[in-house]
Amino acid sequence: MMNSKAPRLALGYDLDAWANFREKEPIEIDISPSENSHILLCGMSGSGKSYQEHQLLYRLIRAEQDRDGEYYFADYKGDDSFSYLRGCPRYYTYKNTLTALDIVHSRLIARQSGEDATRNPVTLVWDEYMAQALNLMNEDRKAAAVMMNKVSEILLLGRSLSVRISISCQRADAIAFPAGSRLNYGVIIVCGAAVRSIYEMLLPDHMEQVKGRQFGRGEGVVLLQGSTLRYLKVPAVRDEARMRQTCLEALSRE
Numbered sequence: 001m002m003n004s005k006a007p008r009l010a011l012g013y014d015l016d017a018w019a020n021f022r023e024k025e026p027i028e029i030d031i032s033p034s035e036n037s038h039i040l041l042c043g044m045s046g047s048g049k050s051y052q053e054h055q056l057l058y059r060l061i062r063a064e065q066d067r068d069g070e071y072y073f074a075d076y077k078g079d080d081s082f083s084y085l086r087g088c089p090r091y092y093t094y095k096n097t098l099t100a101l102d103i104v105h106s107r108l109i110a111r112q113s114g115e116d117a118t119r120n121p122v123t124l125v126w127d128e129y130m131a132q133a134l135n136l137m138n139e140d141r142k143a144a145a146v147m148m149n150k151v152s153e154i155l156l157l158g159r160s161l162s163v164r165i166s167i168s169c170q171r172a173d174a175i176a177f178p179a180g181s182r183l184n185y186g187v188i189i190v191c192g193a194a195v196r197s198i199y200e201m202l203l204p205d206h207m208e209q210v211k212g213r214q215f216g217r218g219e220g221v222v223l224l225q226g227s228t229l230r231y232l233k234v235p236a237v238r239d240e241a242r243m244r245q246t247c248l249e250a251l252s253r254e
């Protein structure tokens, strides 16, 4: 039975209920530590990934406000929409994103070894992870392997230790998915129009459900816990100032 007190995160609305009846039927996930809430967000340029990621960070902070949530934001590209966060101690851009990874990964290891008994939720949100991985592979293979290994460990061990990662990228290339690791994401979102190969890689068992469907910006599919596929609508932000203020405060903690 679902615990009604479990903290929940709204990913957006059911797309068909919205498109057909203007009904706001939230699609929510359980974000208690016992559930897998690692998030993978894919989509072509301009499909609305960063926009959705921003909202997810905001809602996550709110959903966990009584649980002393800790958030680190890695923005590889230094996207304009996040420029207001520059200067926040927990906002990292370009190659400094690796520092955010190191901090979150060290927390994981300290918890795993028993040295750190805290279990407040720690989240690393990483925009354009794959672009960074590919770039680093060209520059320094070893450093790229170290980075990907840390991400894998967070994916594998994070759930029971309350350490979560939310990654966004244009294409989730195979290197991001060493054997079976797709299963480590409890939430897989494909935003906007996507090529068949992306669906085949991420949603191989749900091809029938995506066939013939068209998705615009801020729309797409979400696969929940590897089993349930829903069509998702990401609403326009109603109160941008409030969203920014909340993110700013959370990322300003030392």
Ligand SMILES: Nc1ncnc2c1ncn2[C@@H]1O[C@H](COP(=O)(O)OP(=O)(O)OP(=O)(O)O)[C@@H](O)[C@H]1O
Pocket (backbone or CB within 6 Å): 043, 044, 045, 046, 047, 048, 049, 050, 051, 052, 170, 217, 218, 219, 234, 235, 236, 237
């Ligand atoms: N759900 C939405 N509702 C309203 N506007 C949106 C929505 N999603 C995205 N947009 C707008 O569309 C534009 C592109 O979105 P966004 O930057 O999030 O795309 P992206 O997938 O991150 O692209 P890139 O790969 O270039 O970083 C932005 O101006 C954003 O404000």
Ligand SMILES: [Mg+2]
Pocket (backbone or CB within 6 Å): 049, 050, 051, 079, 127
């Ligand atoms: Mg973006």
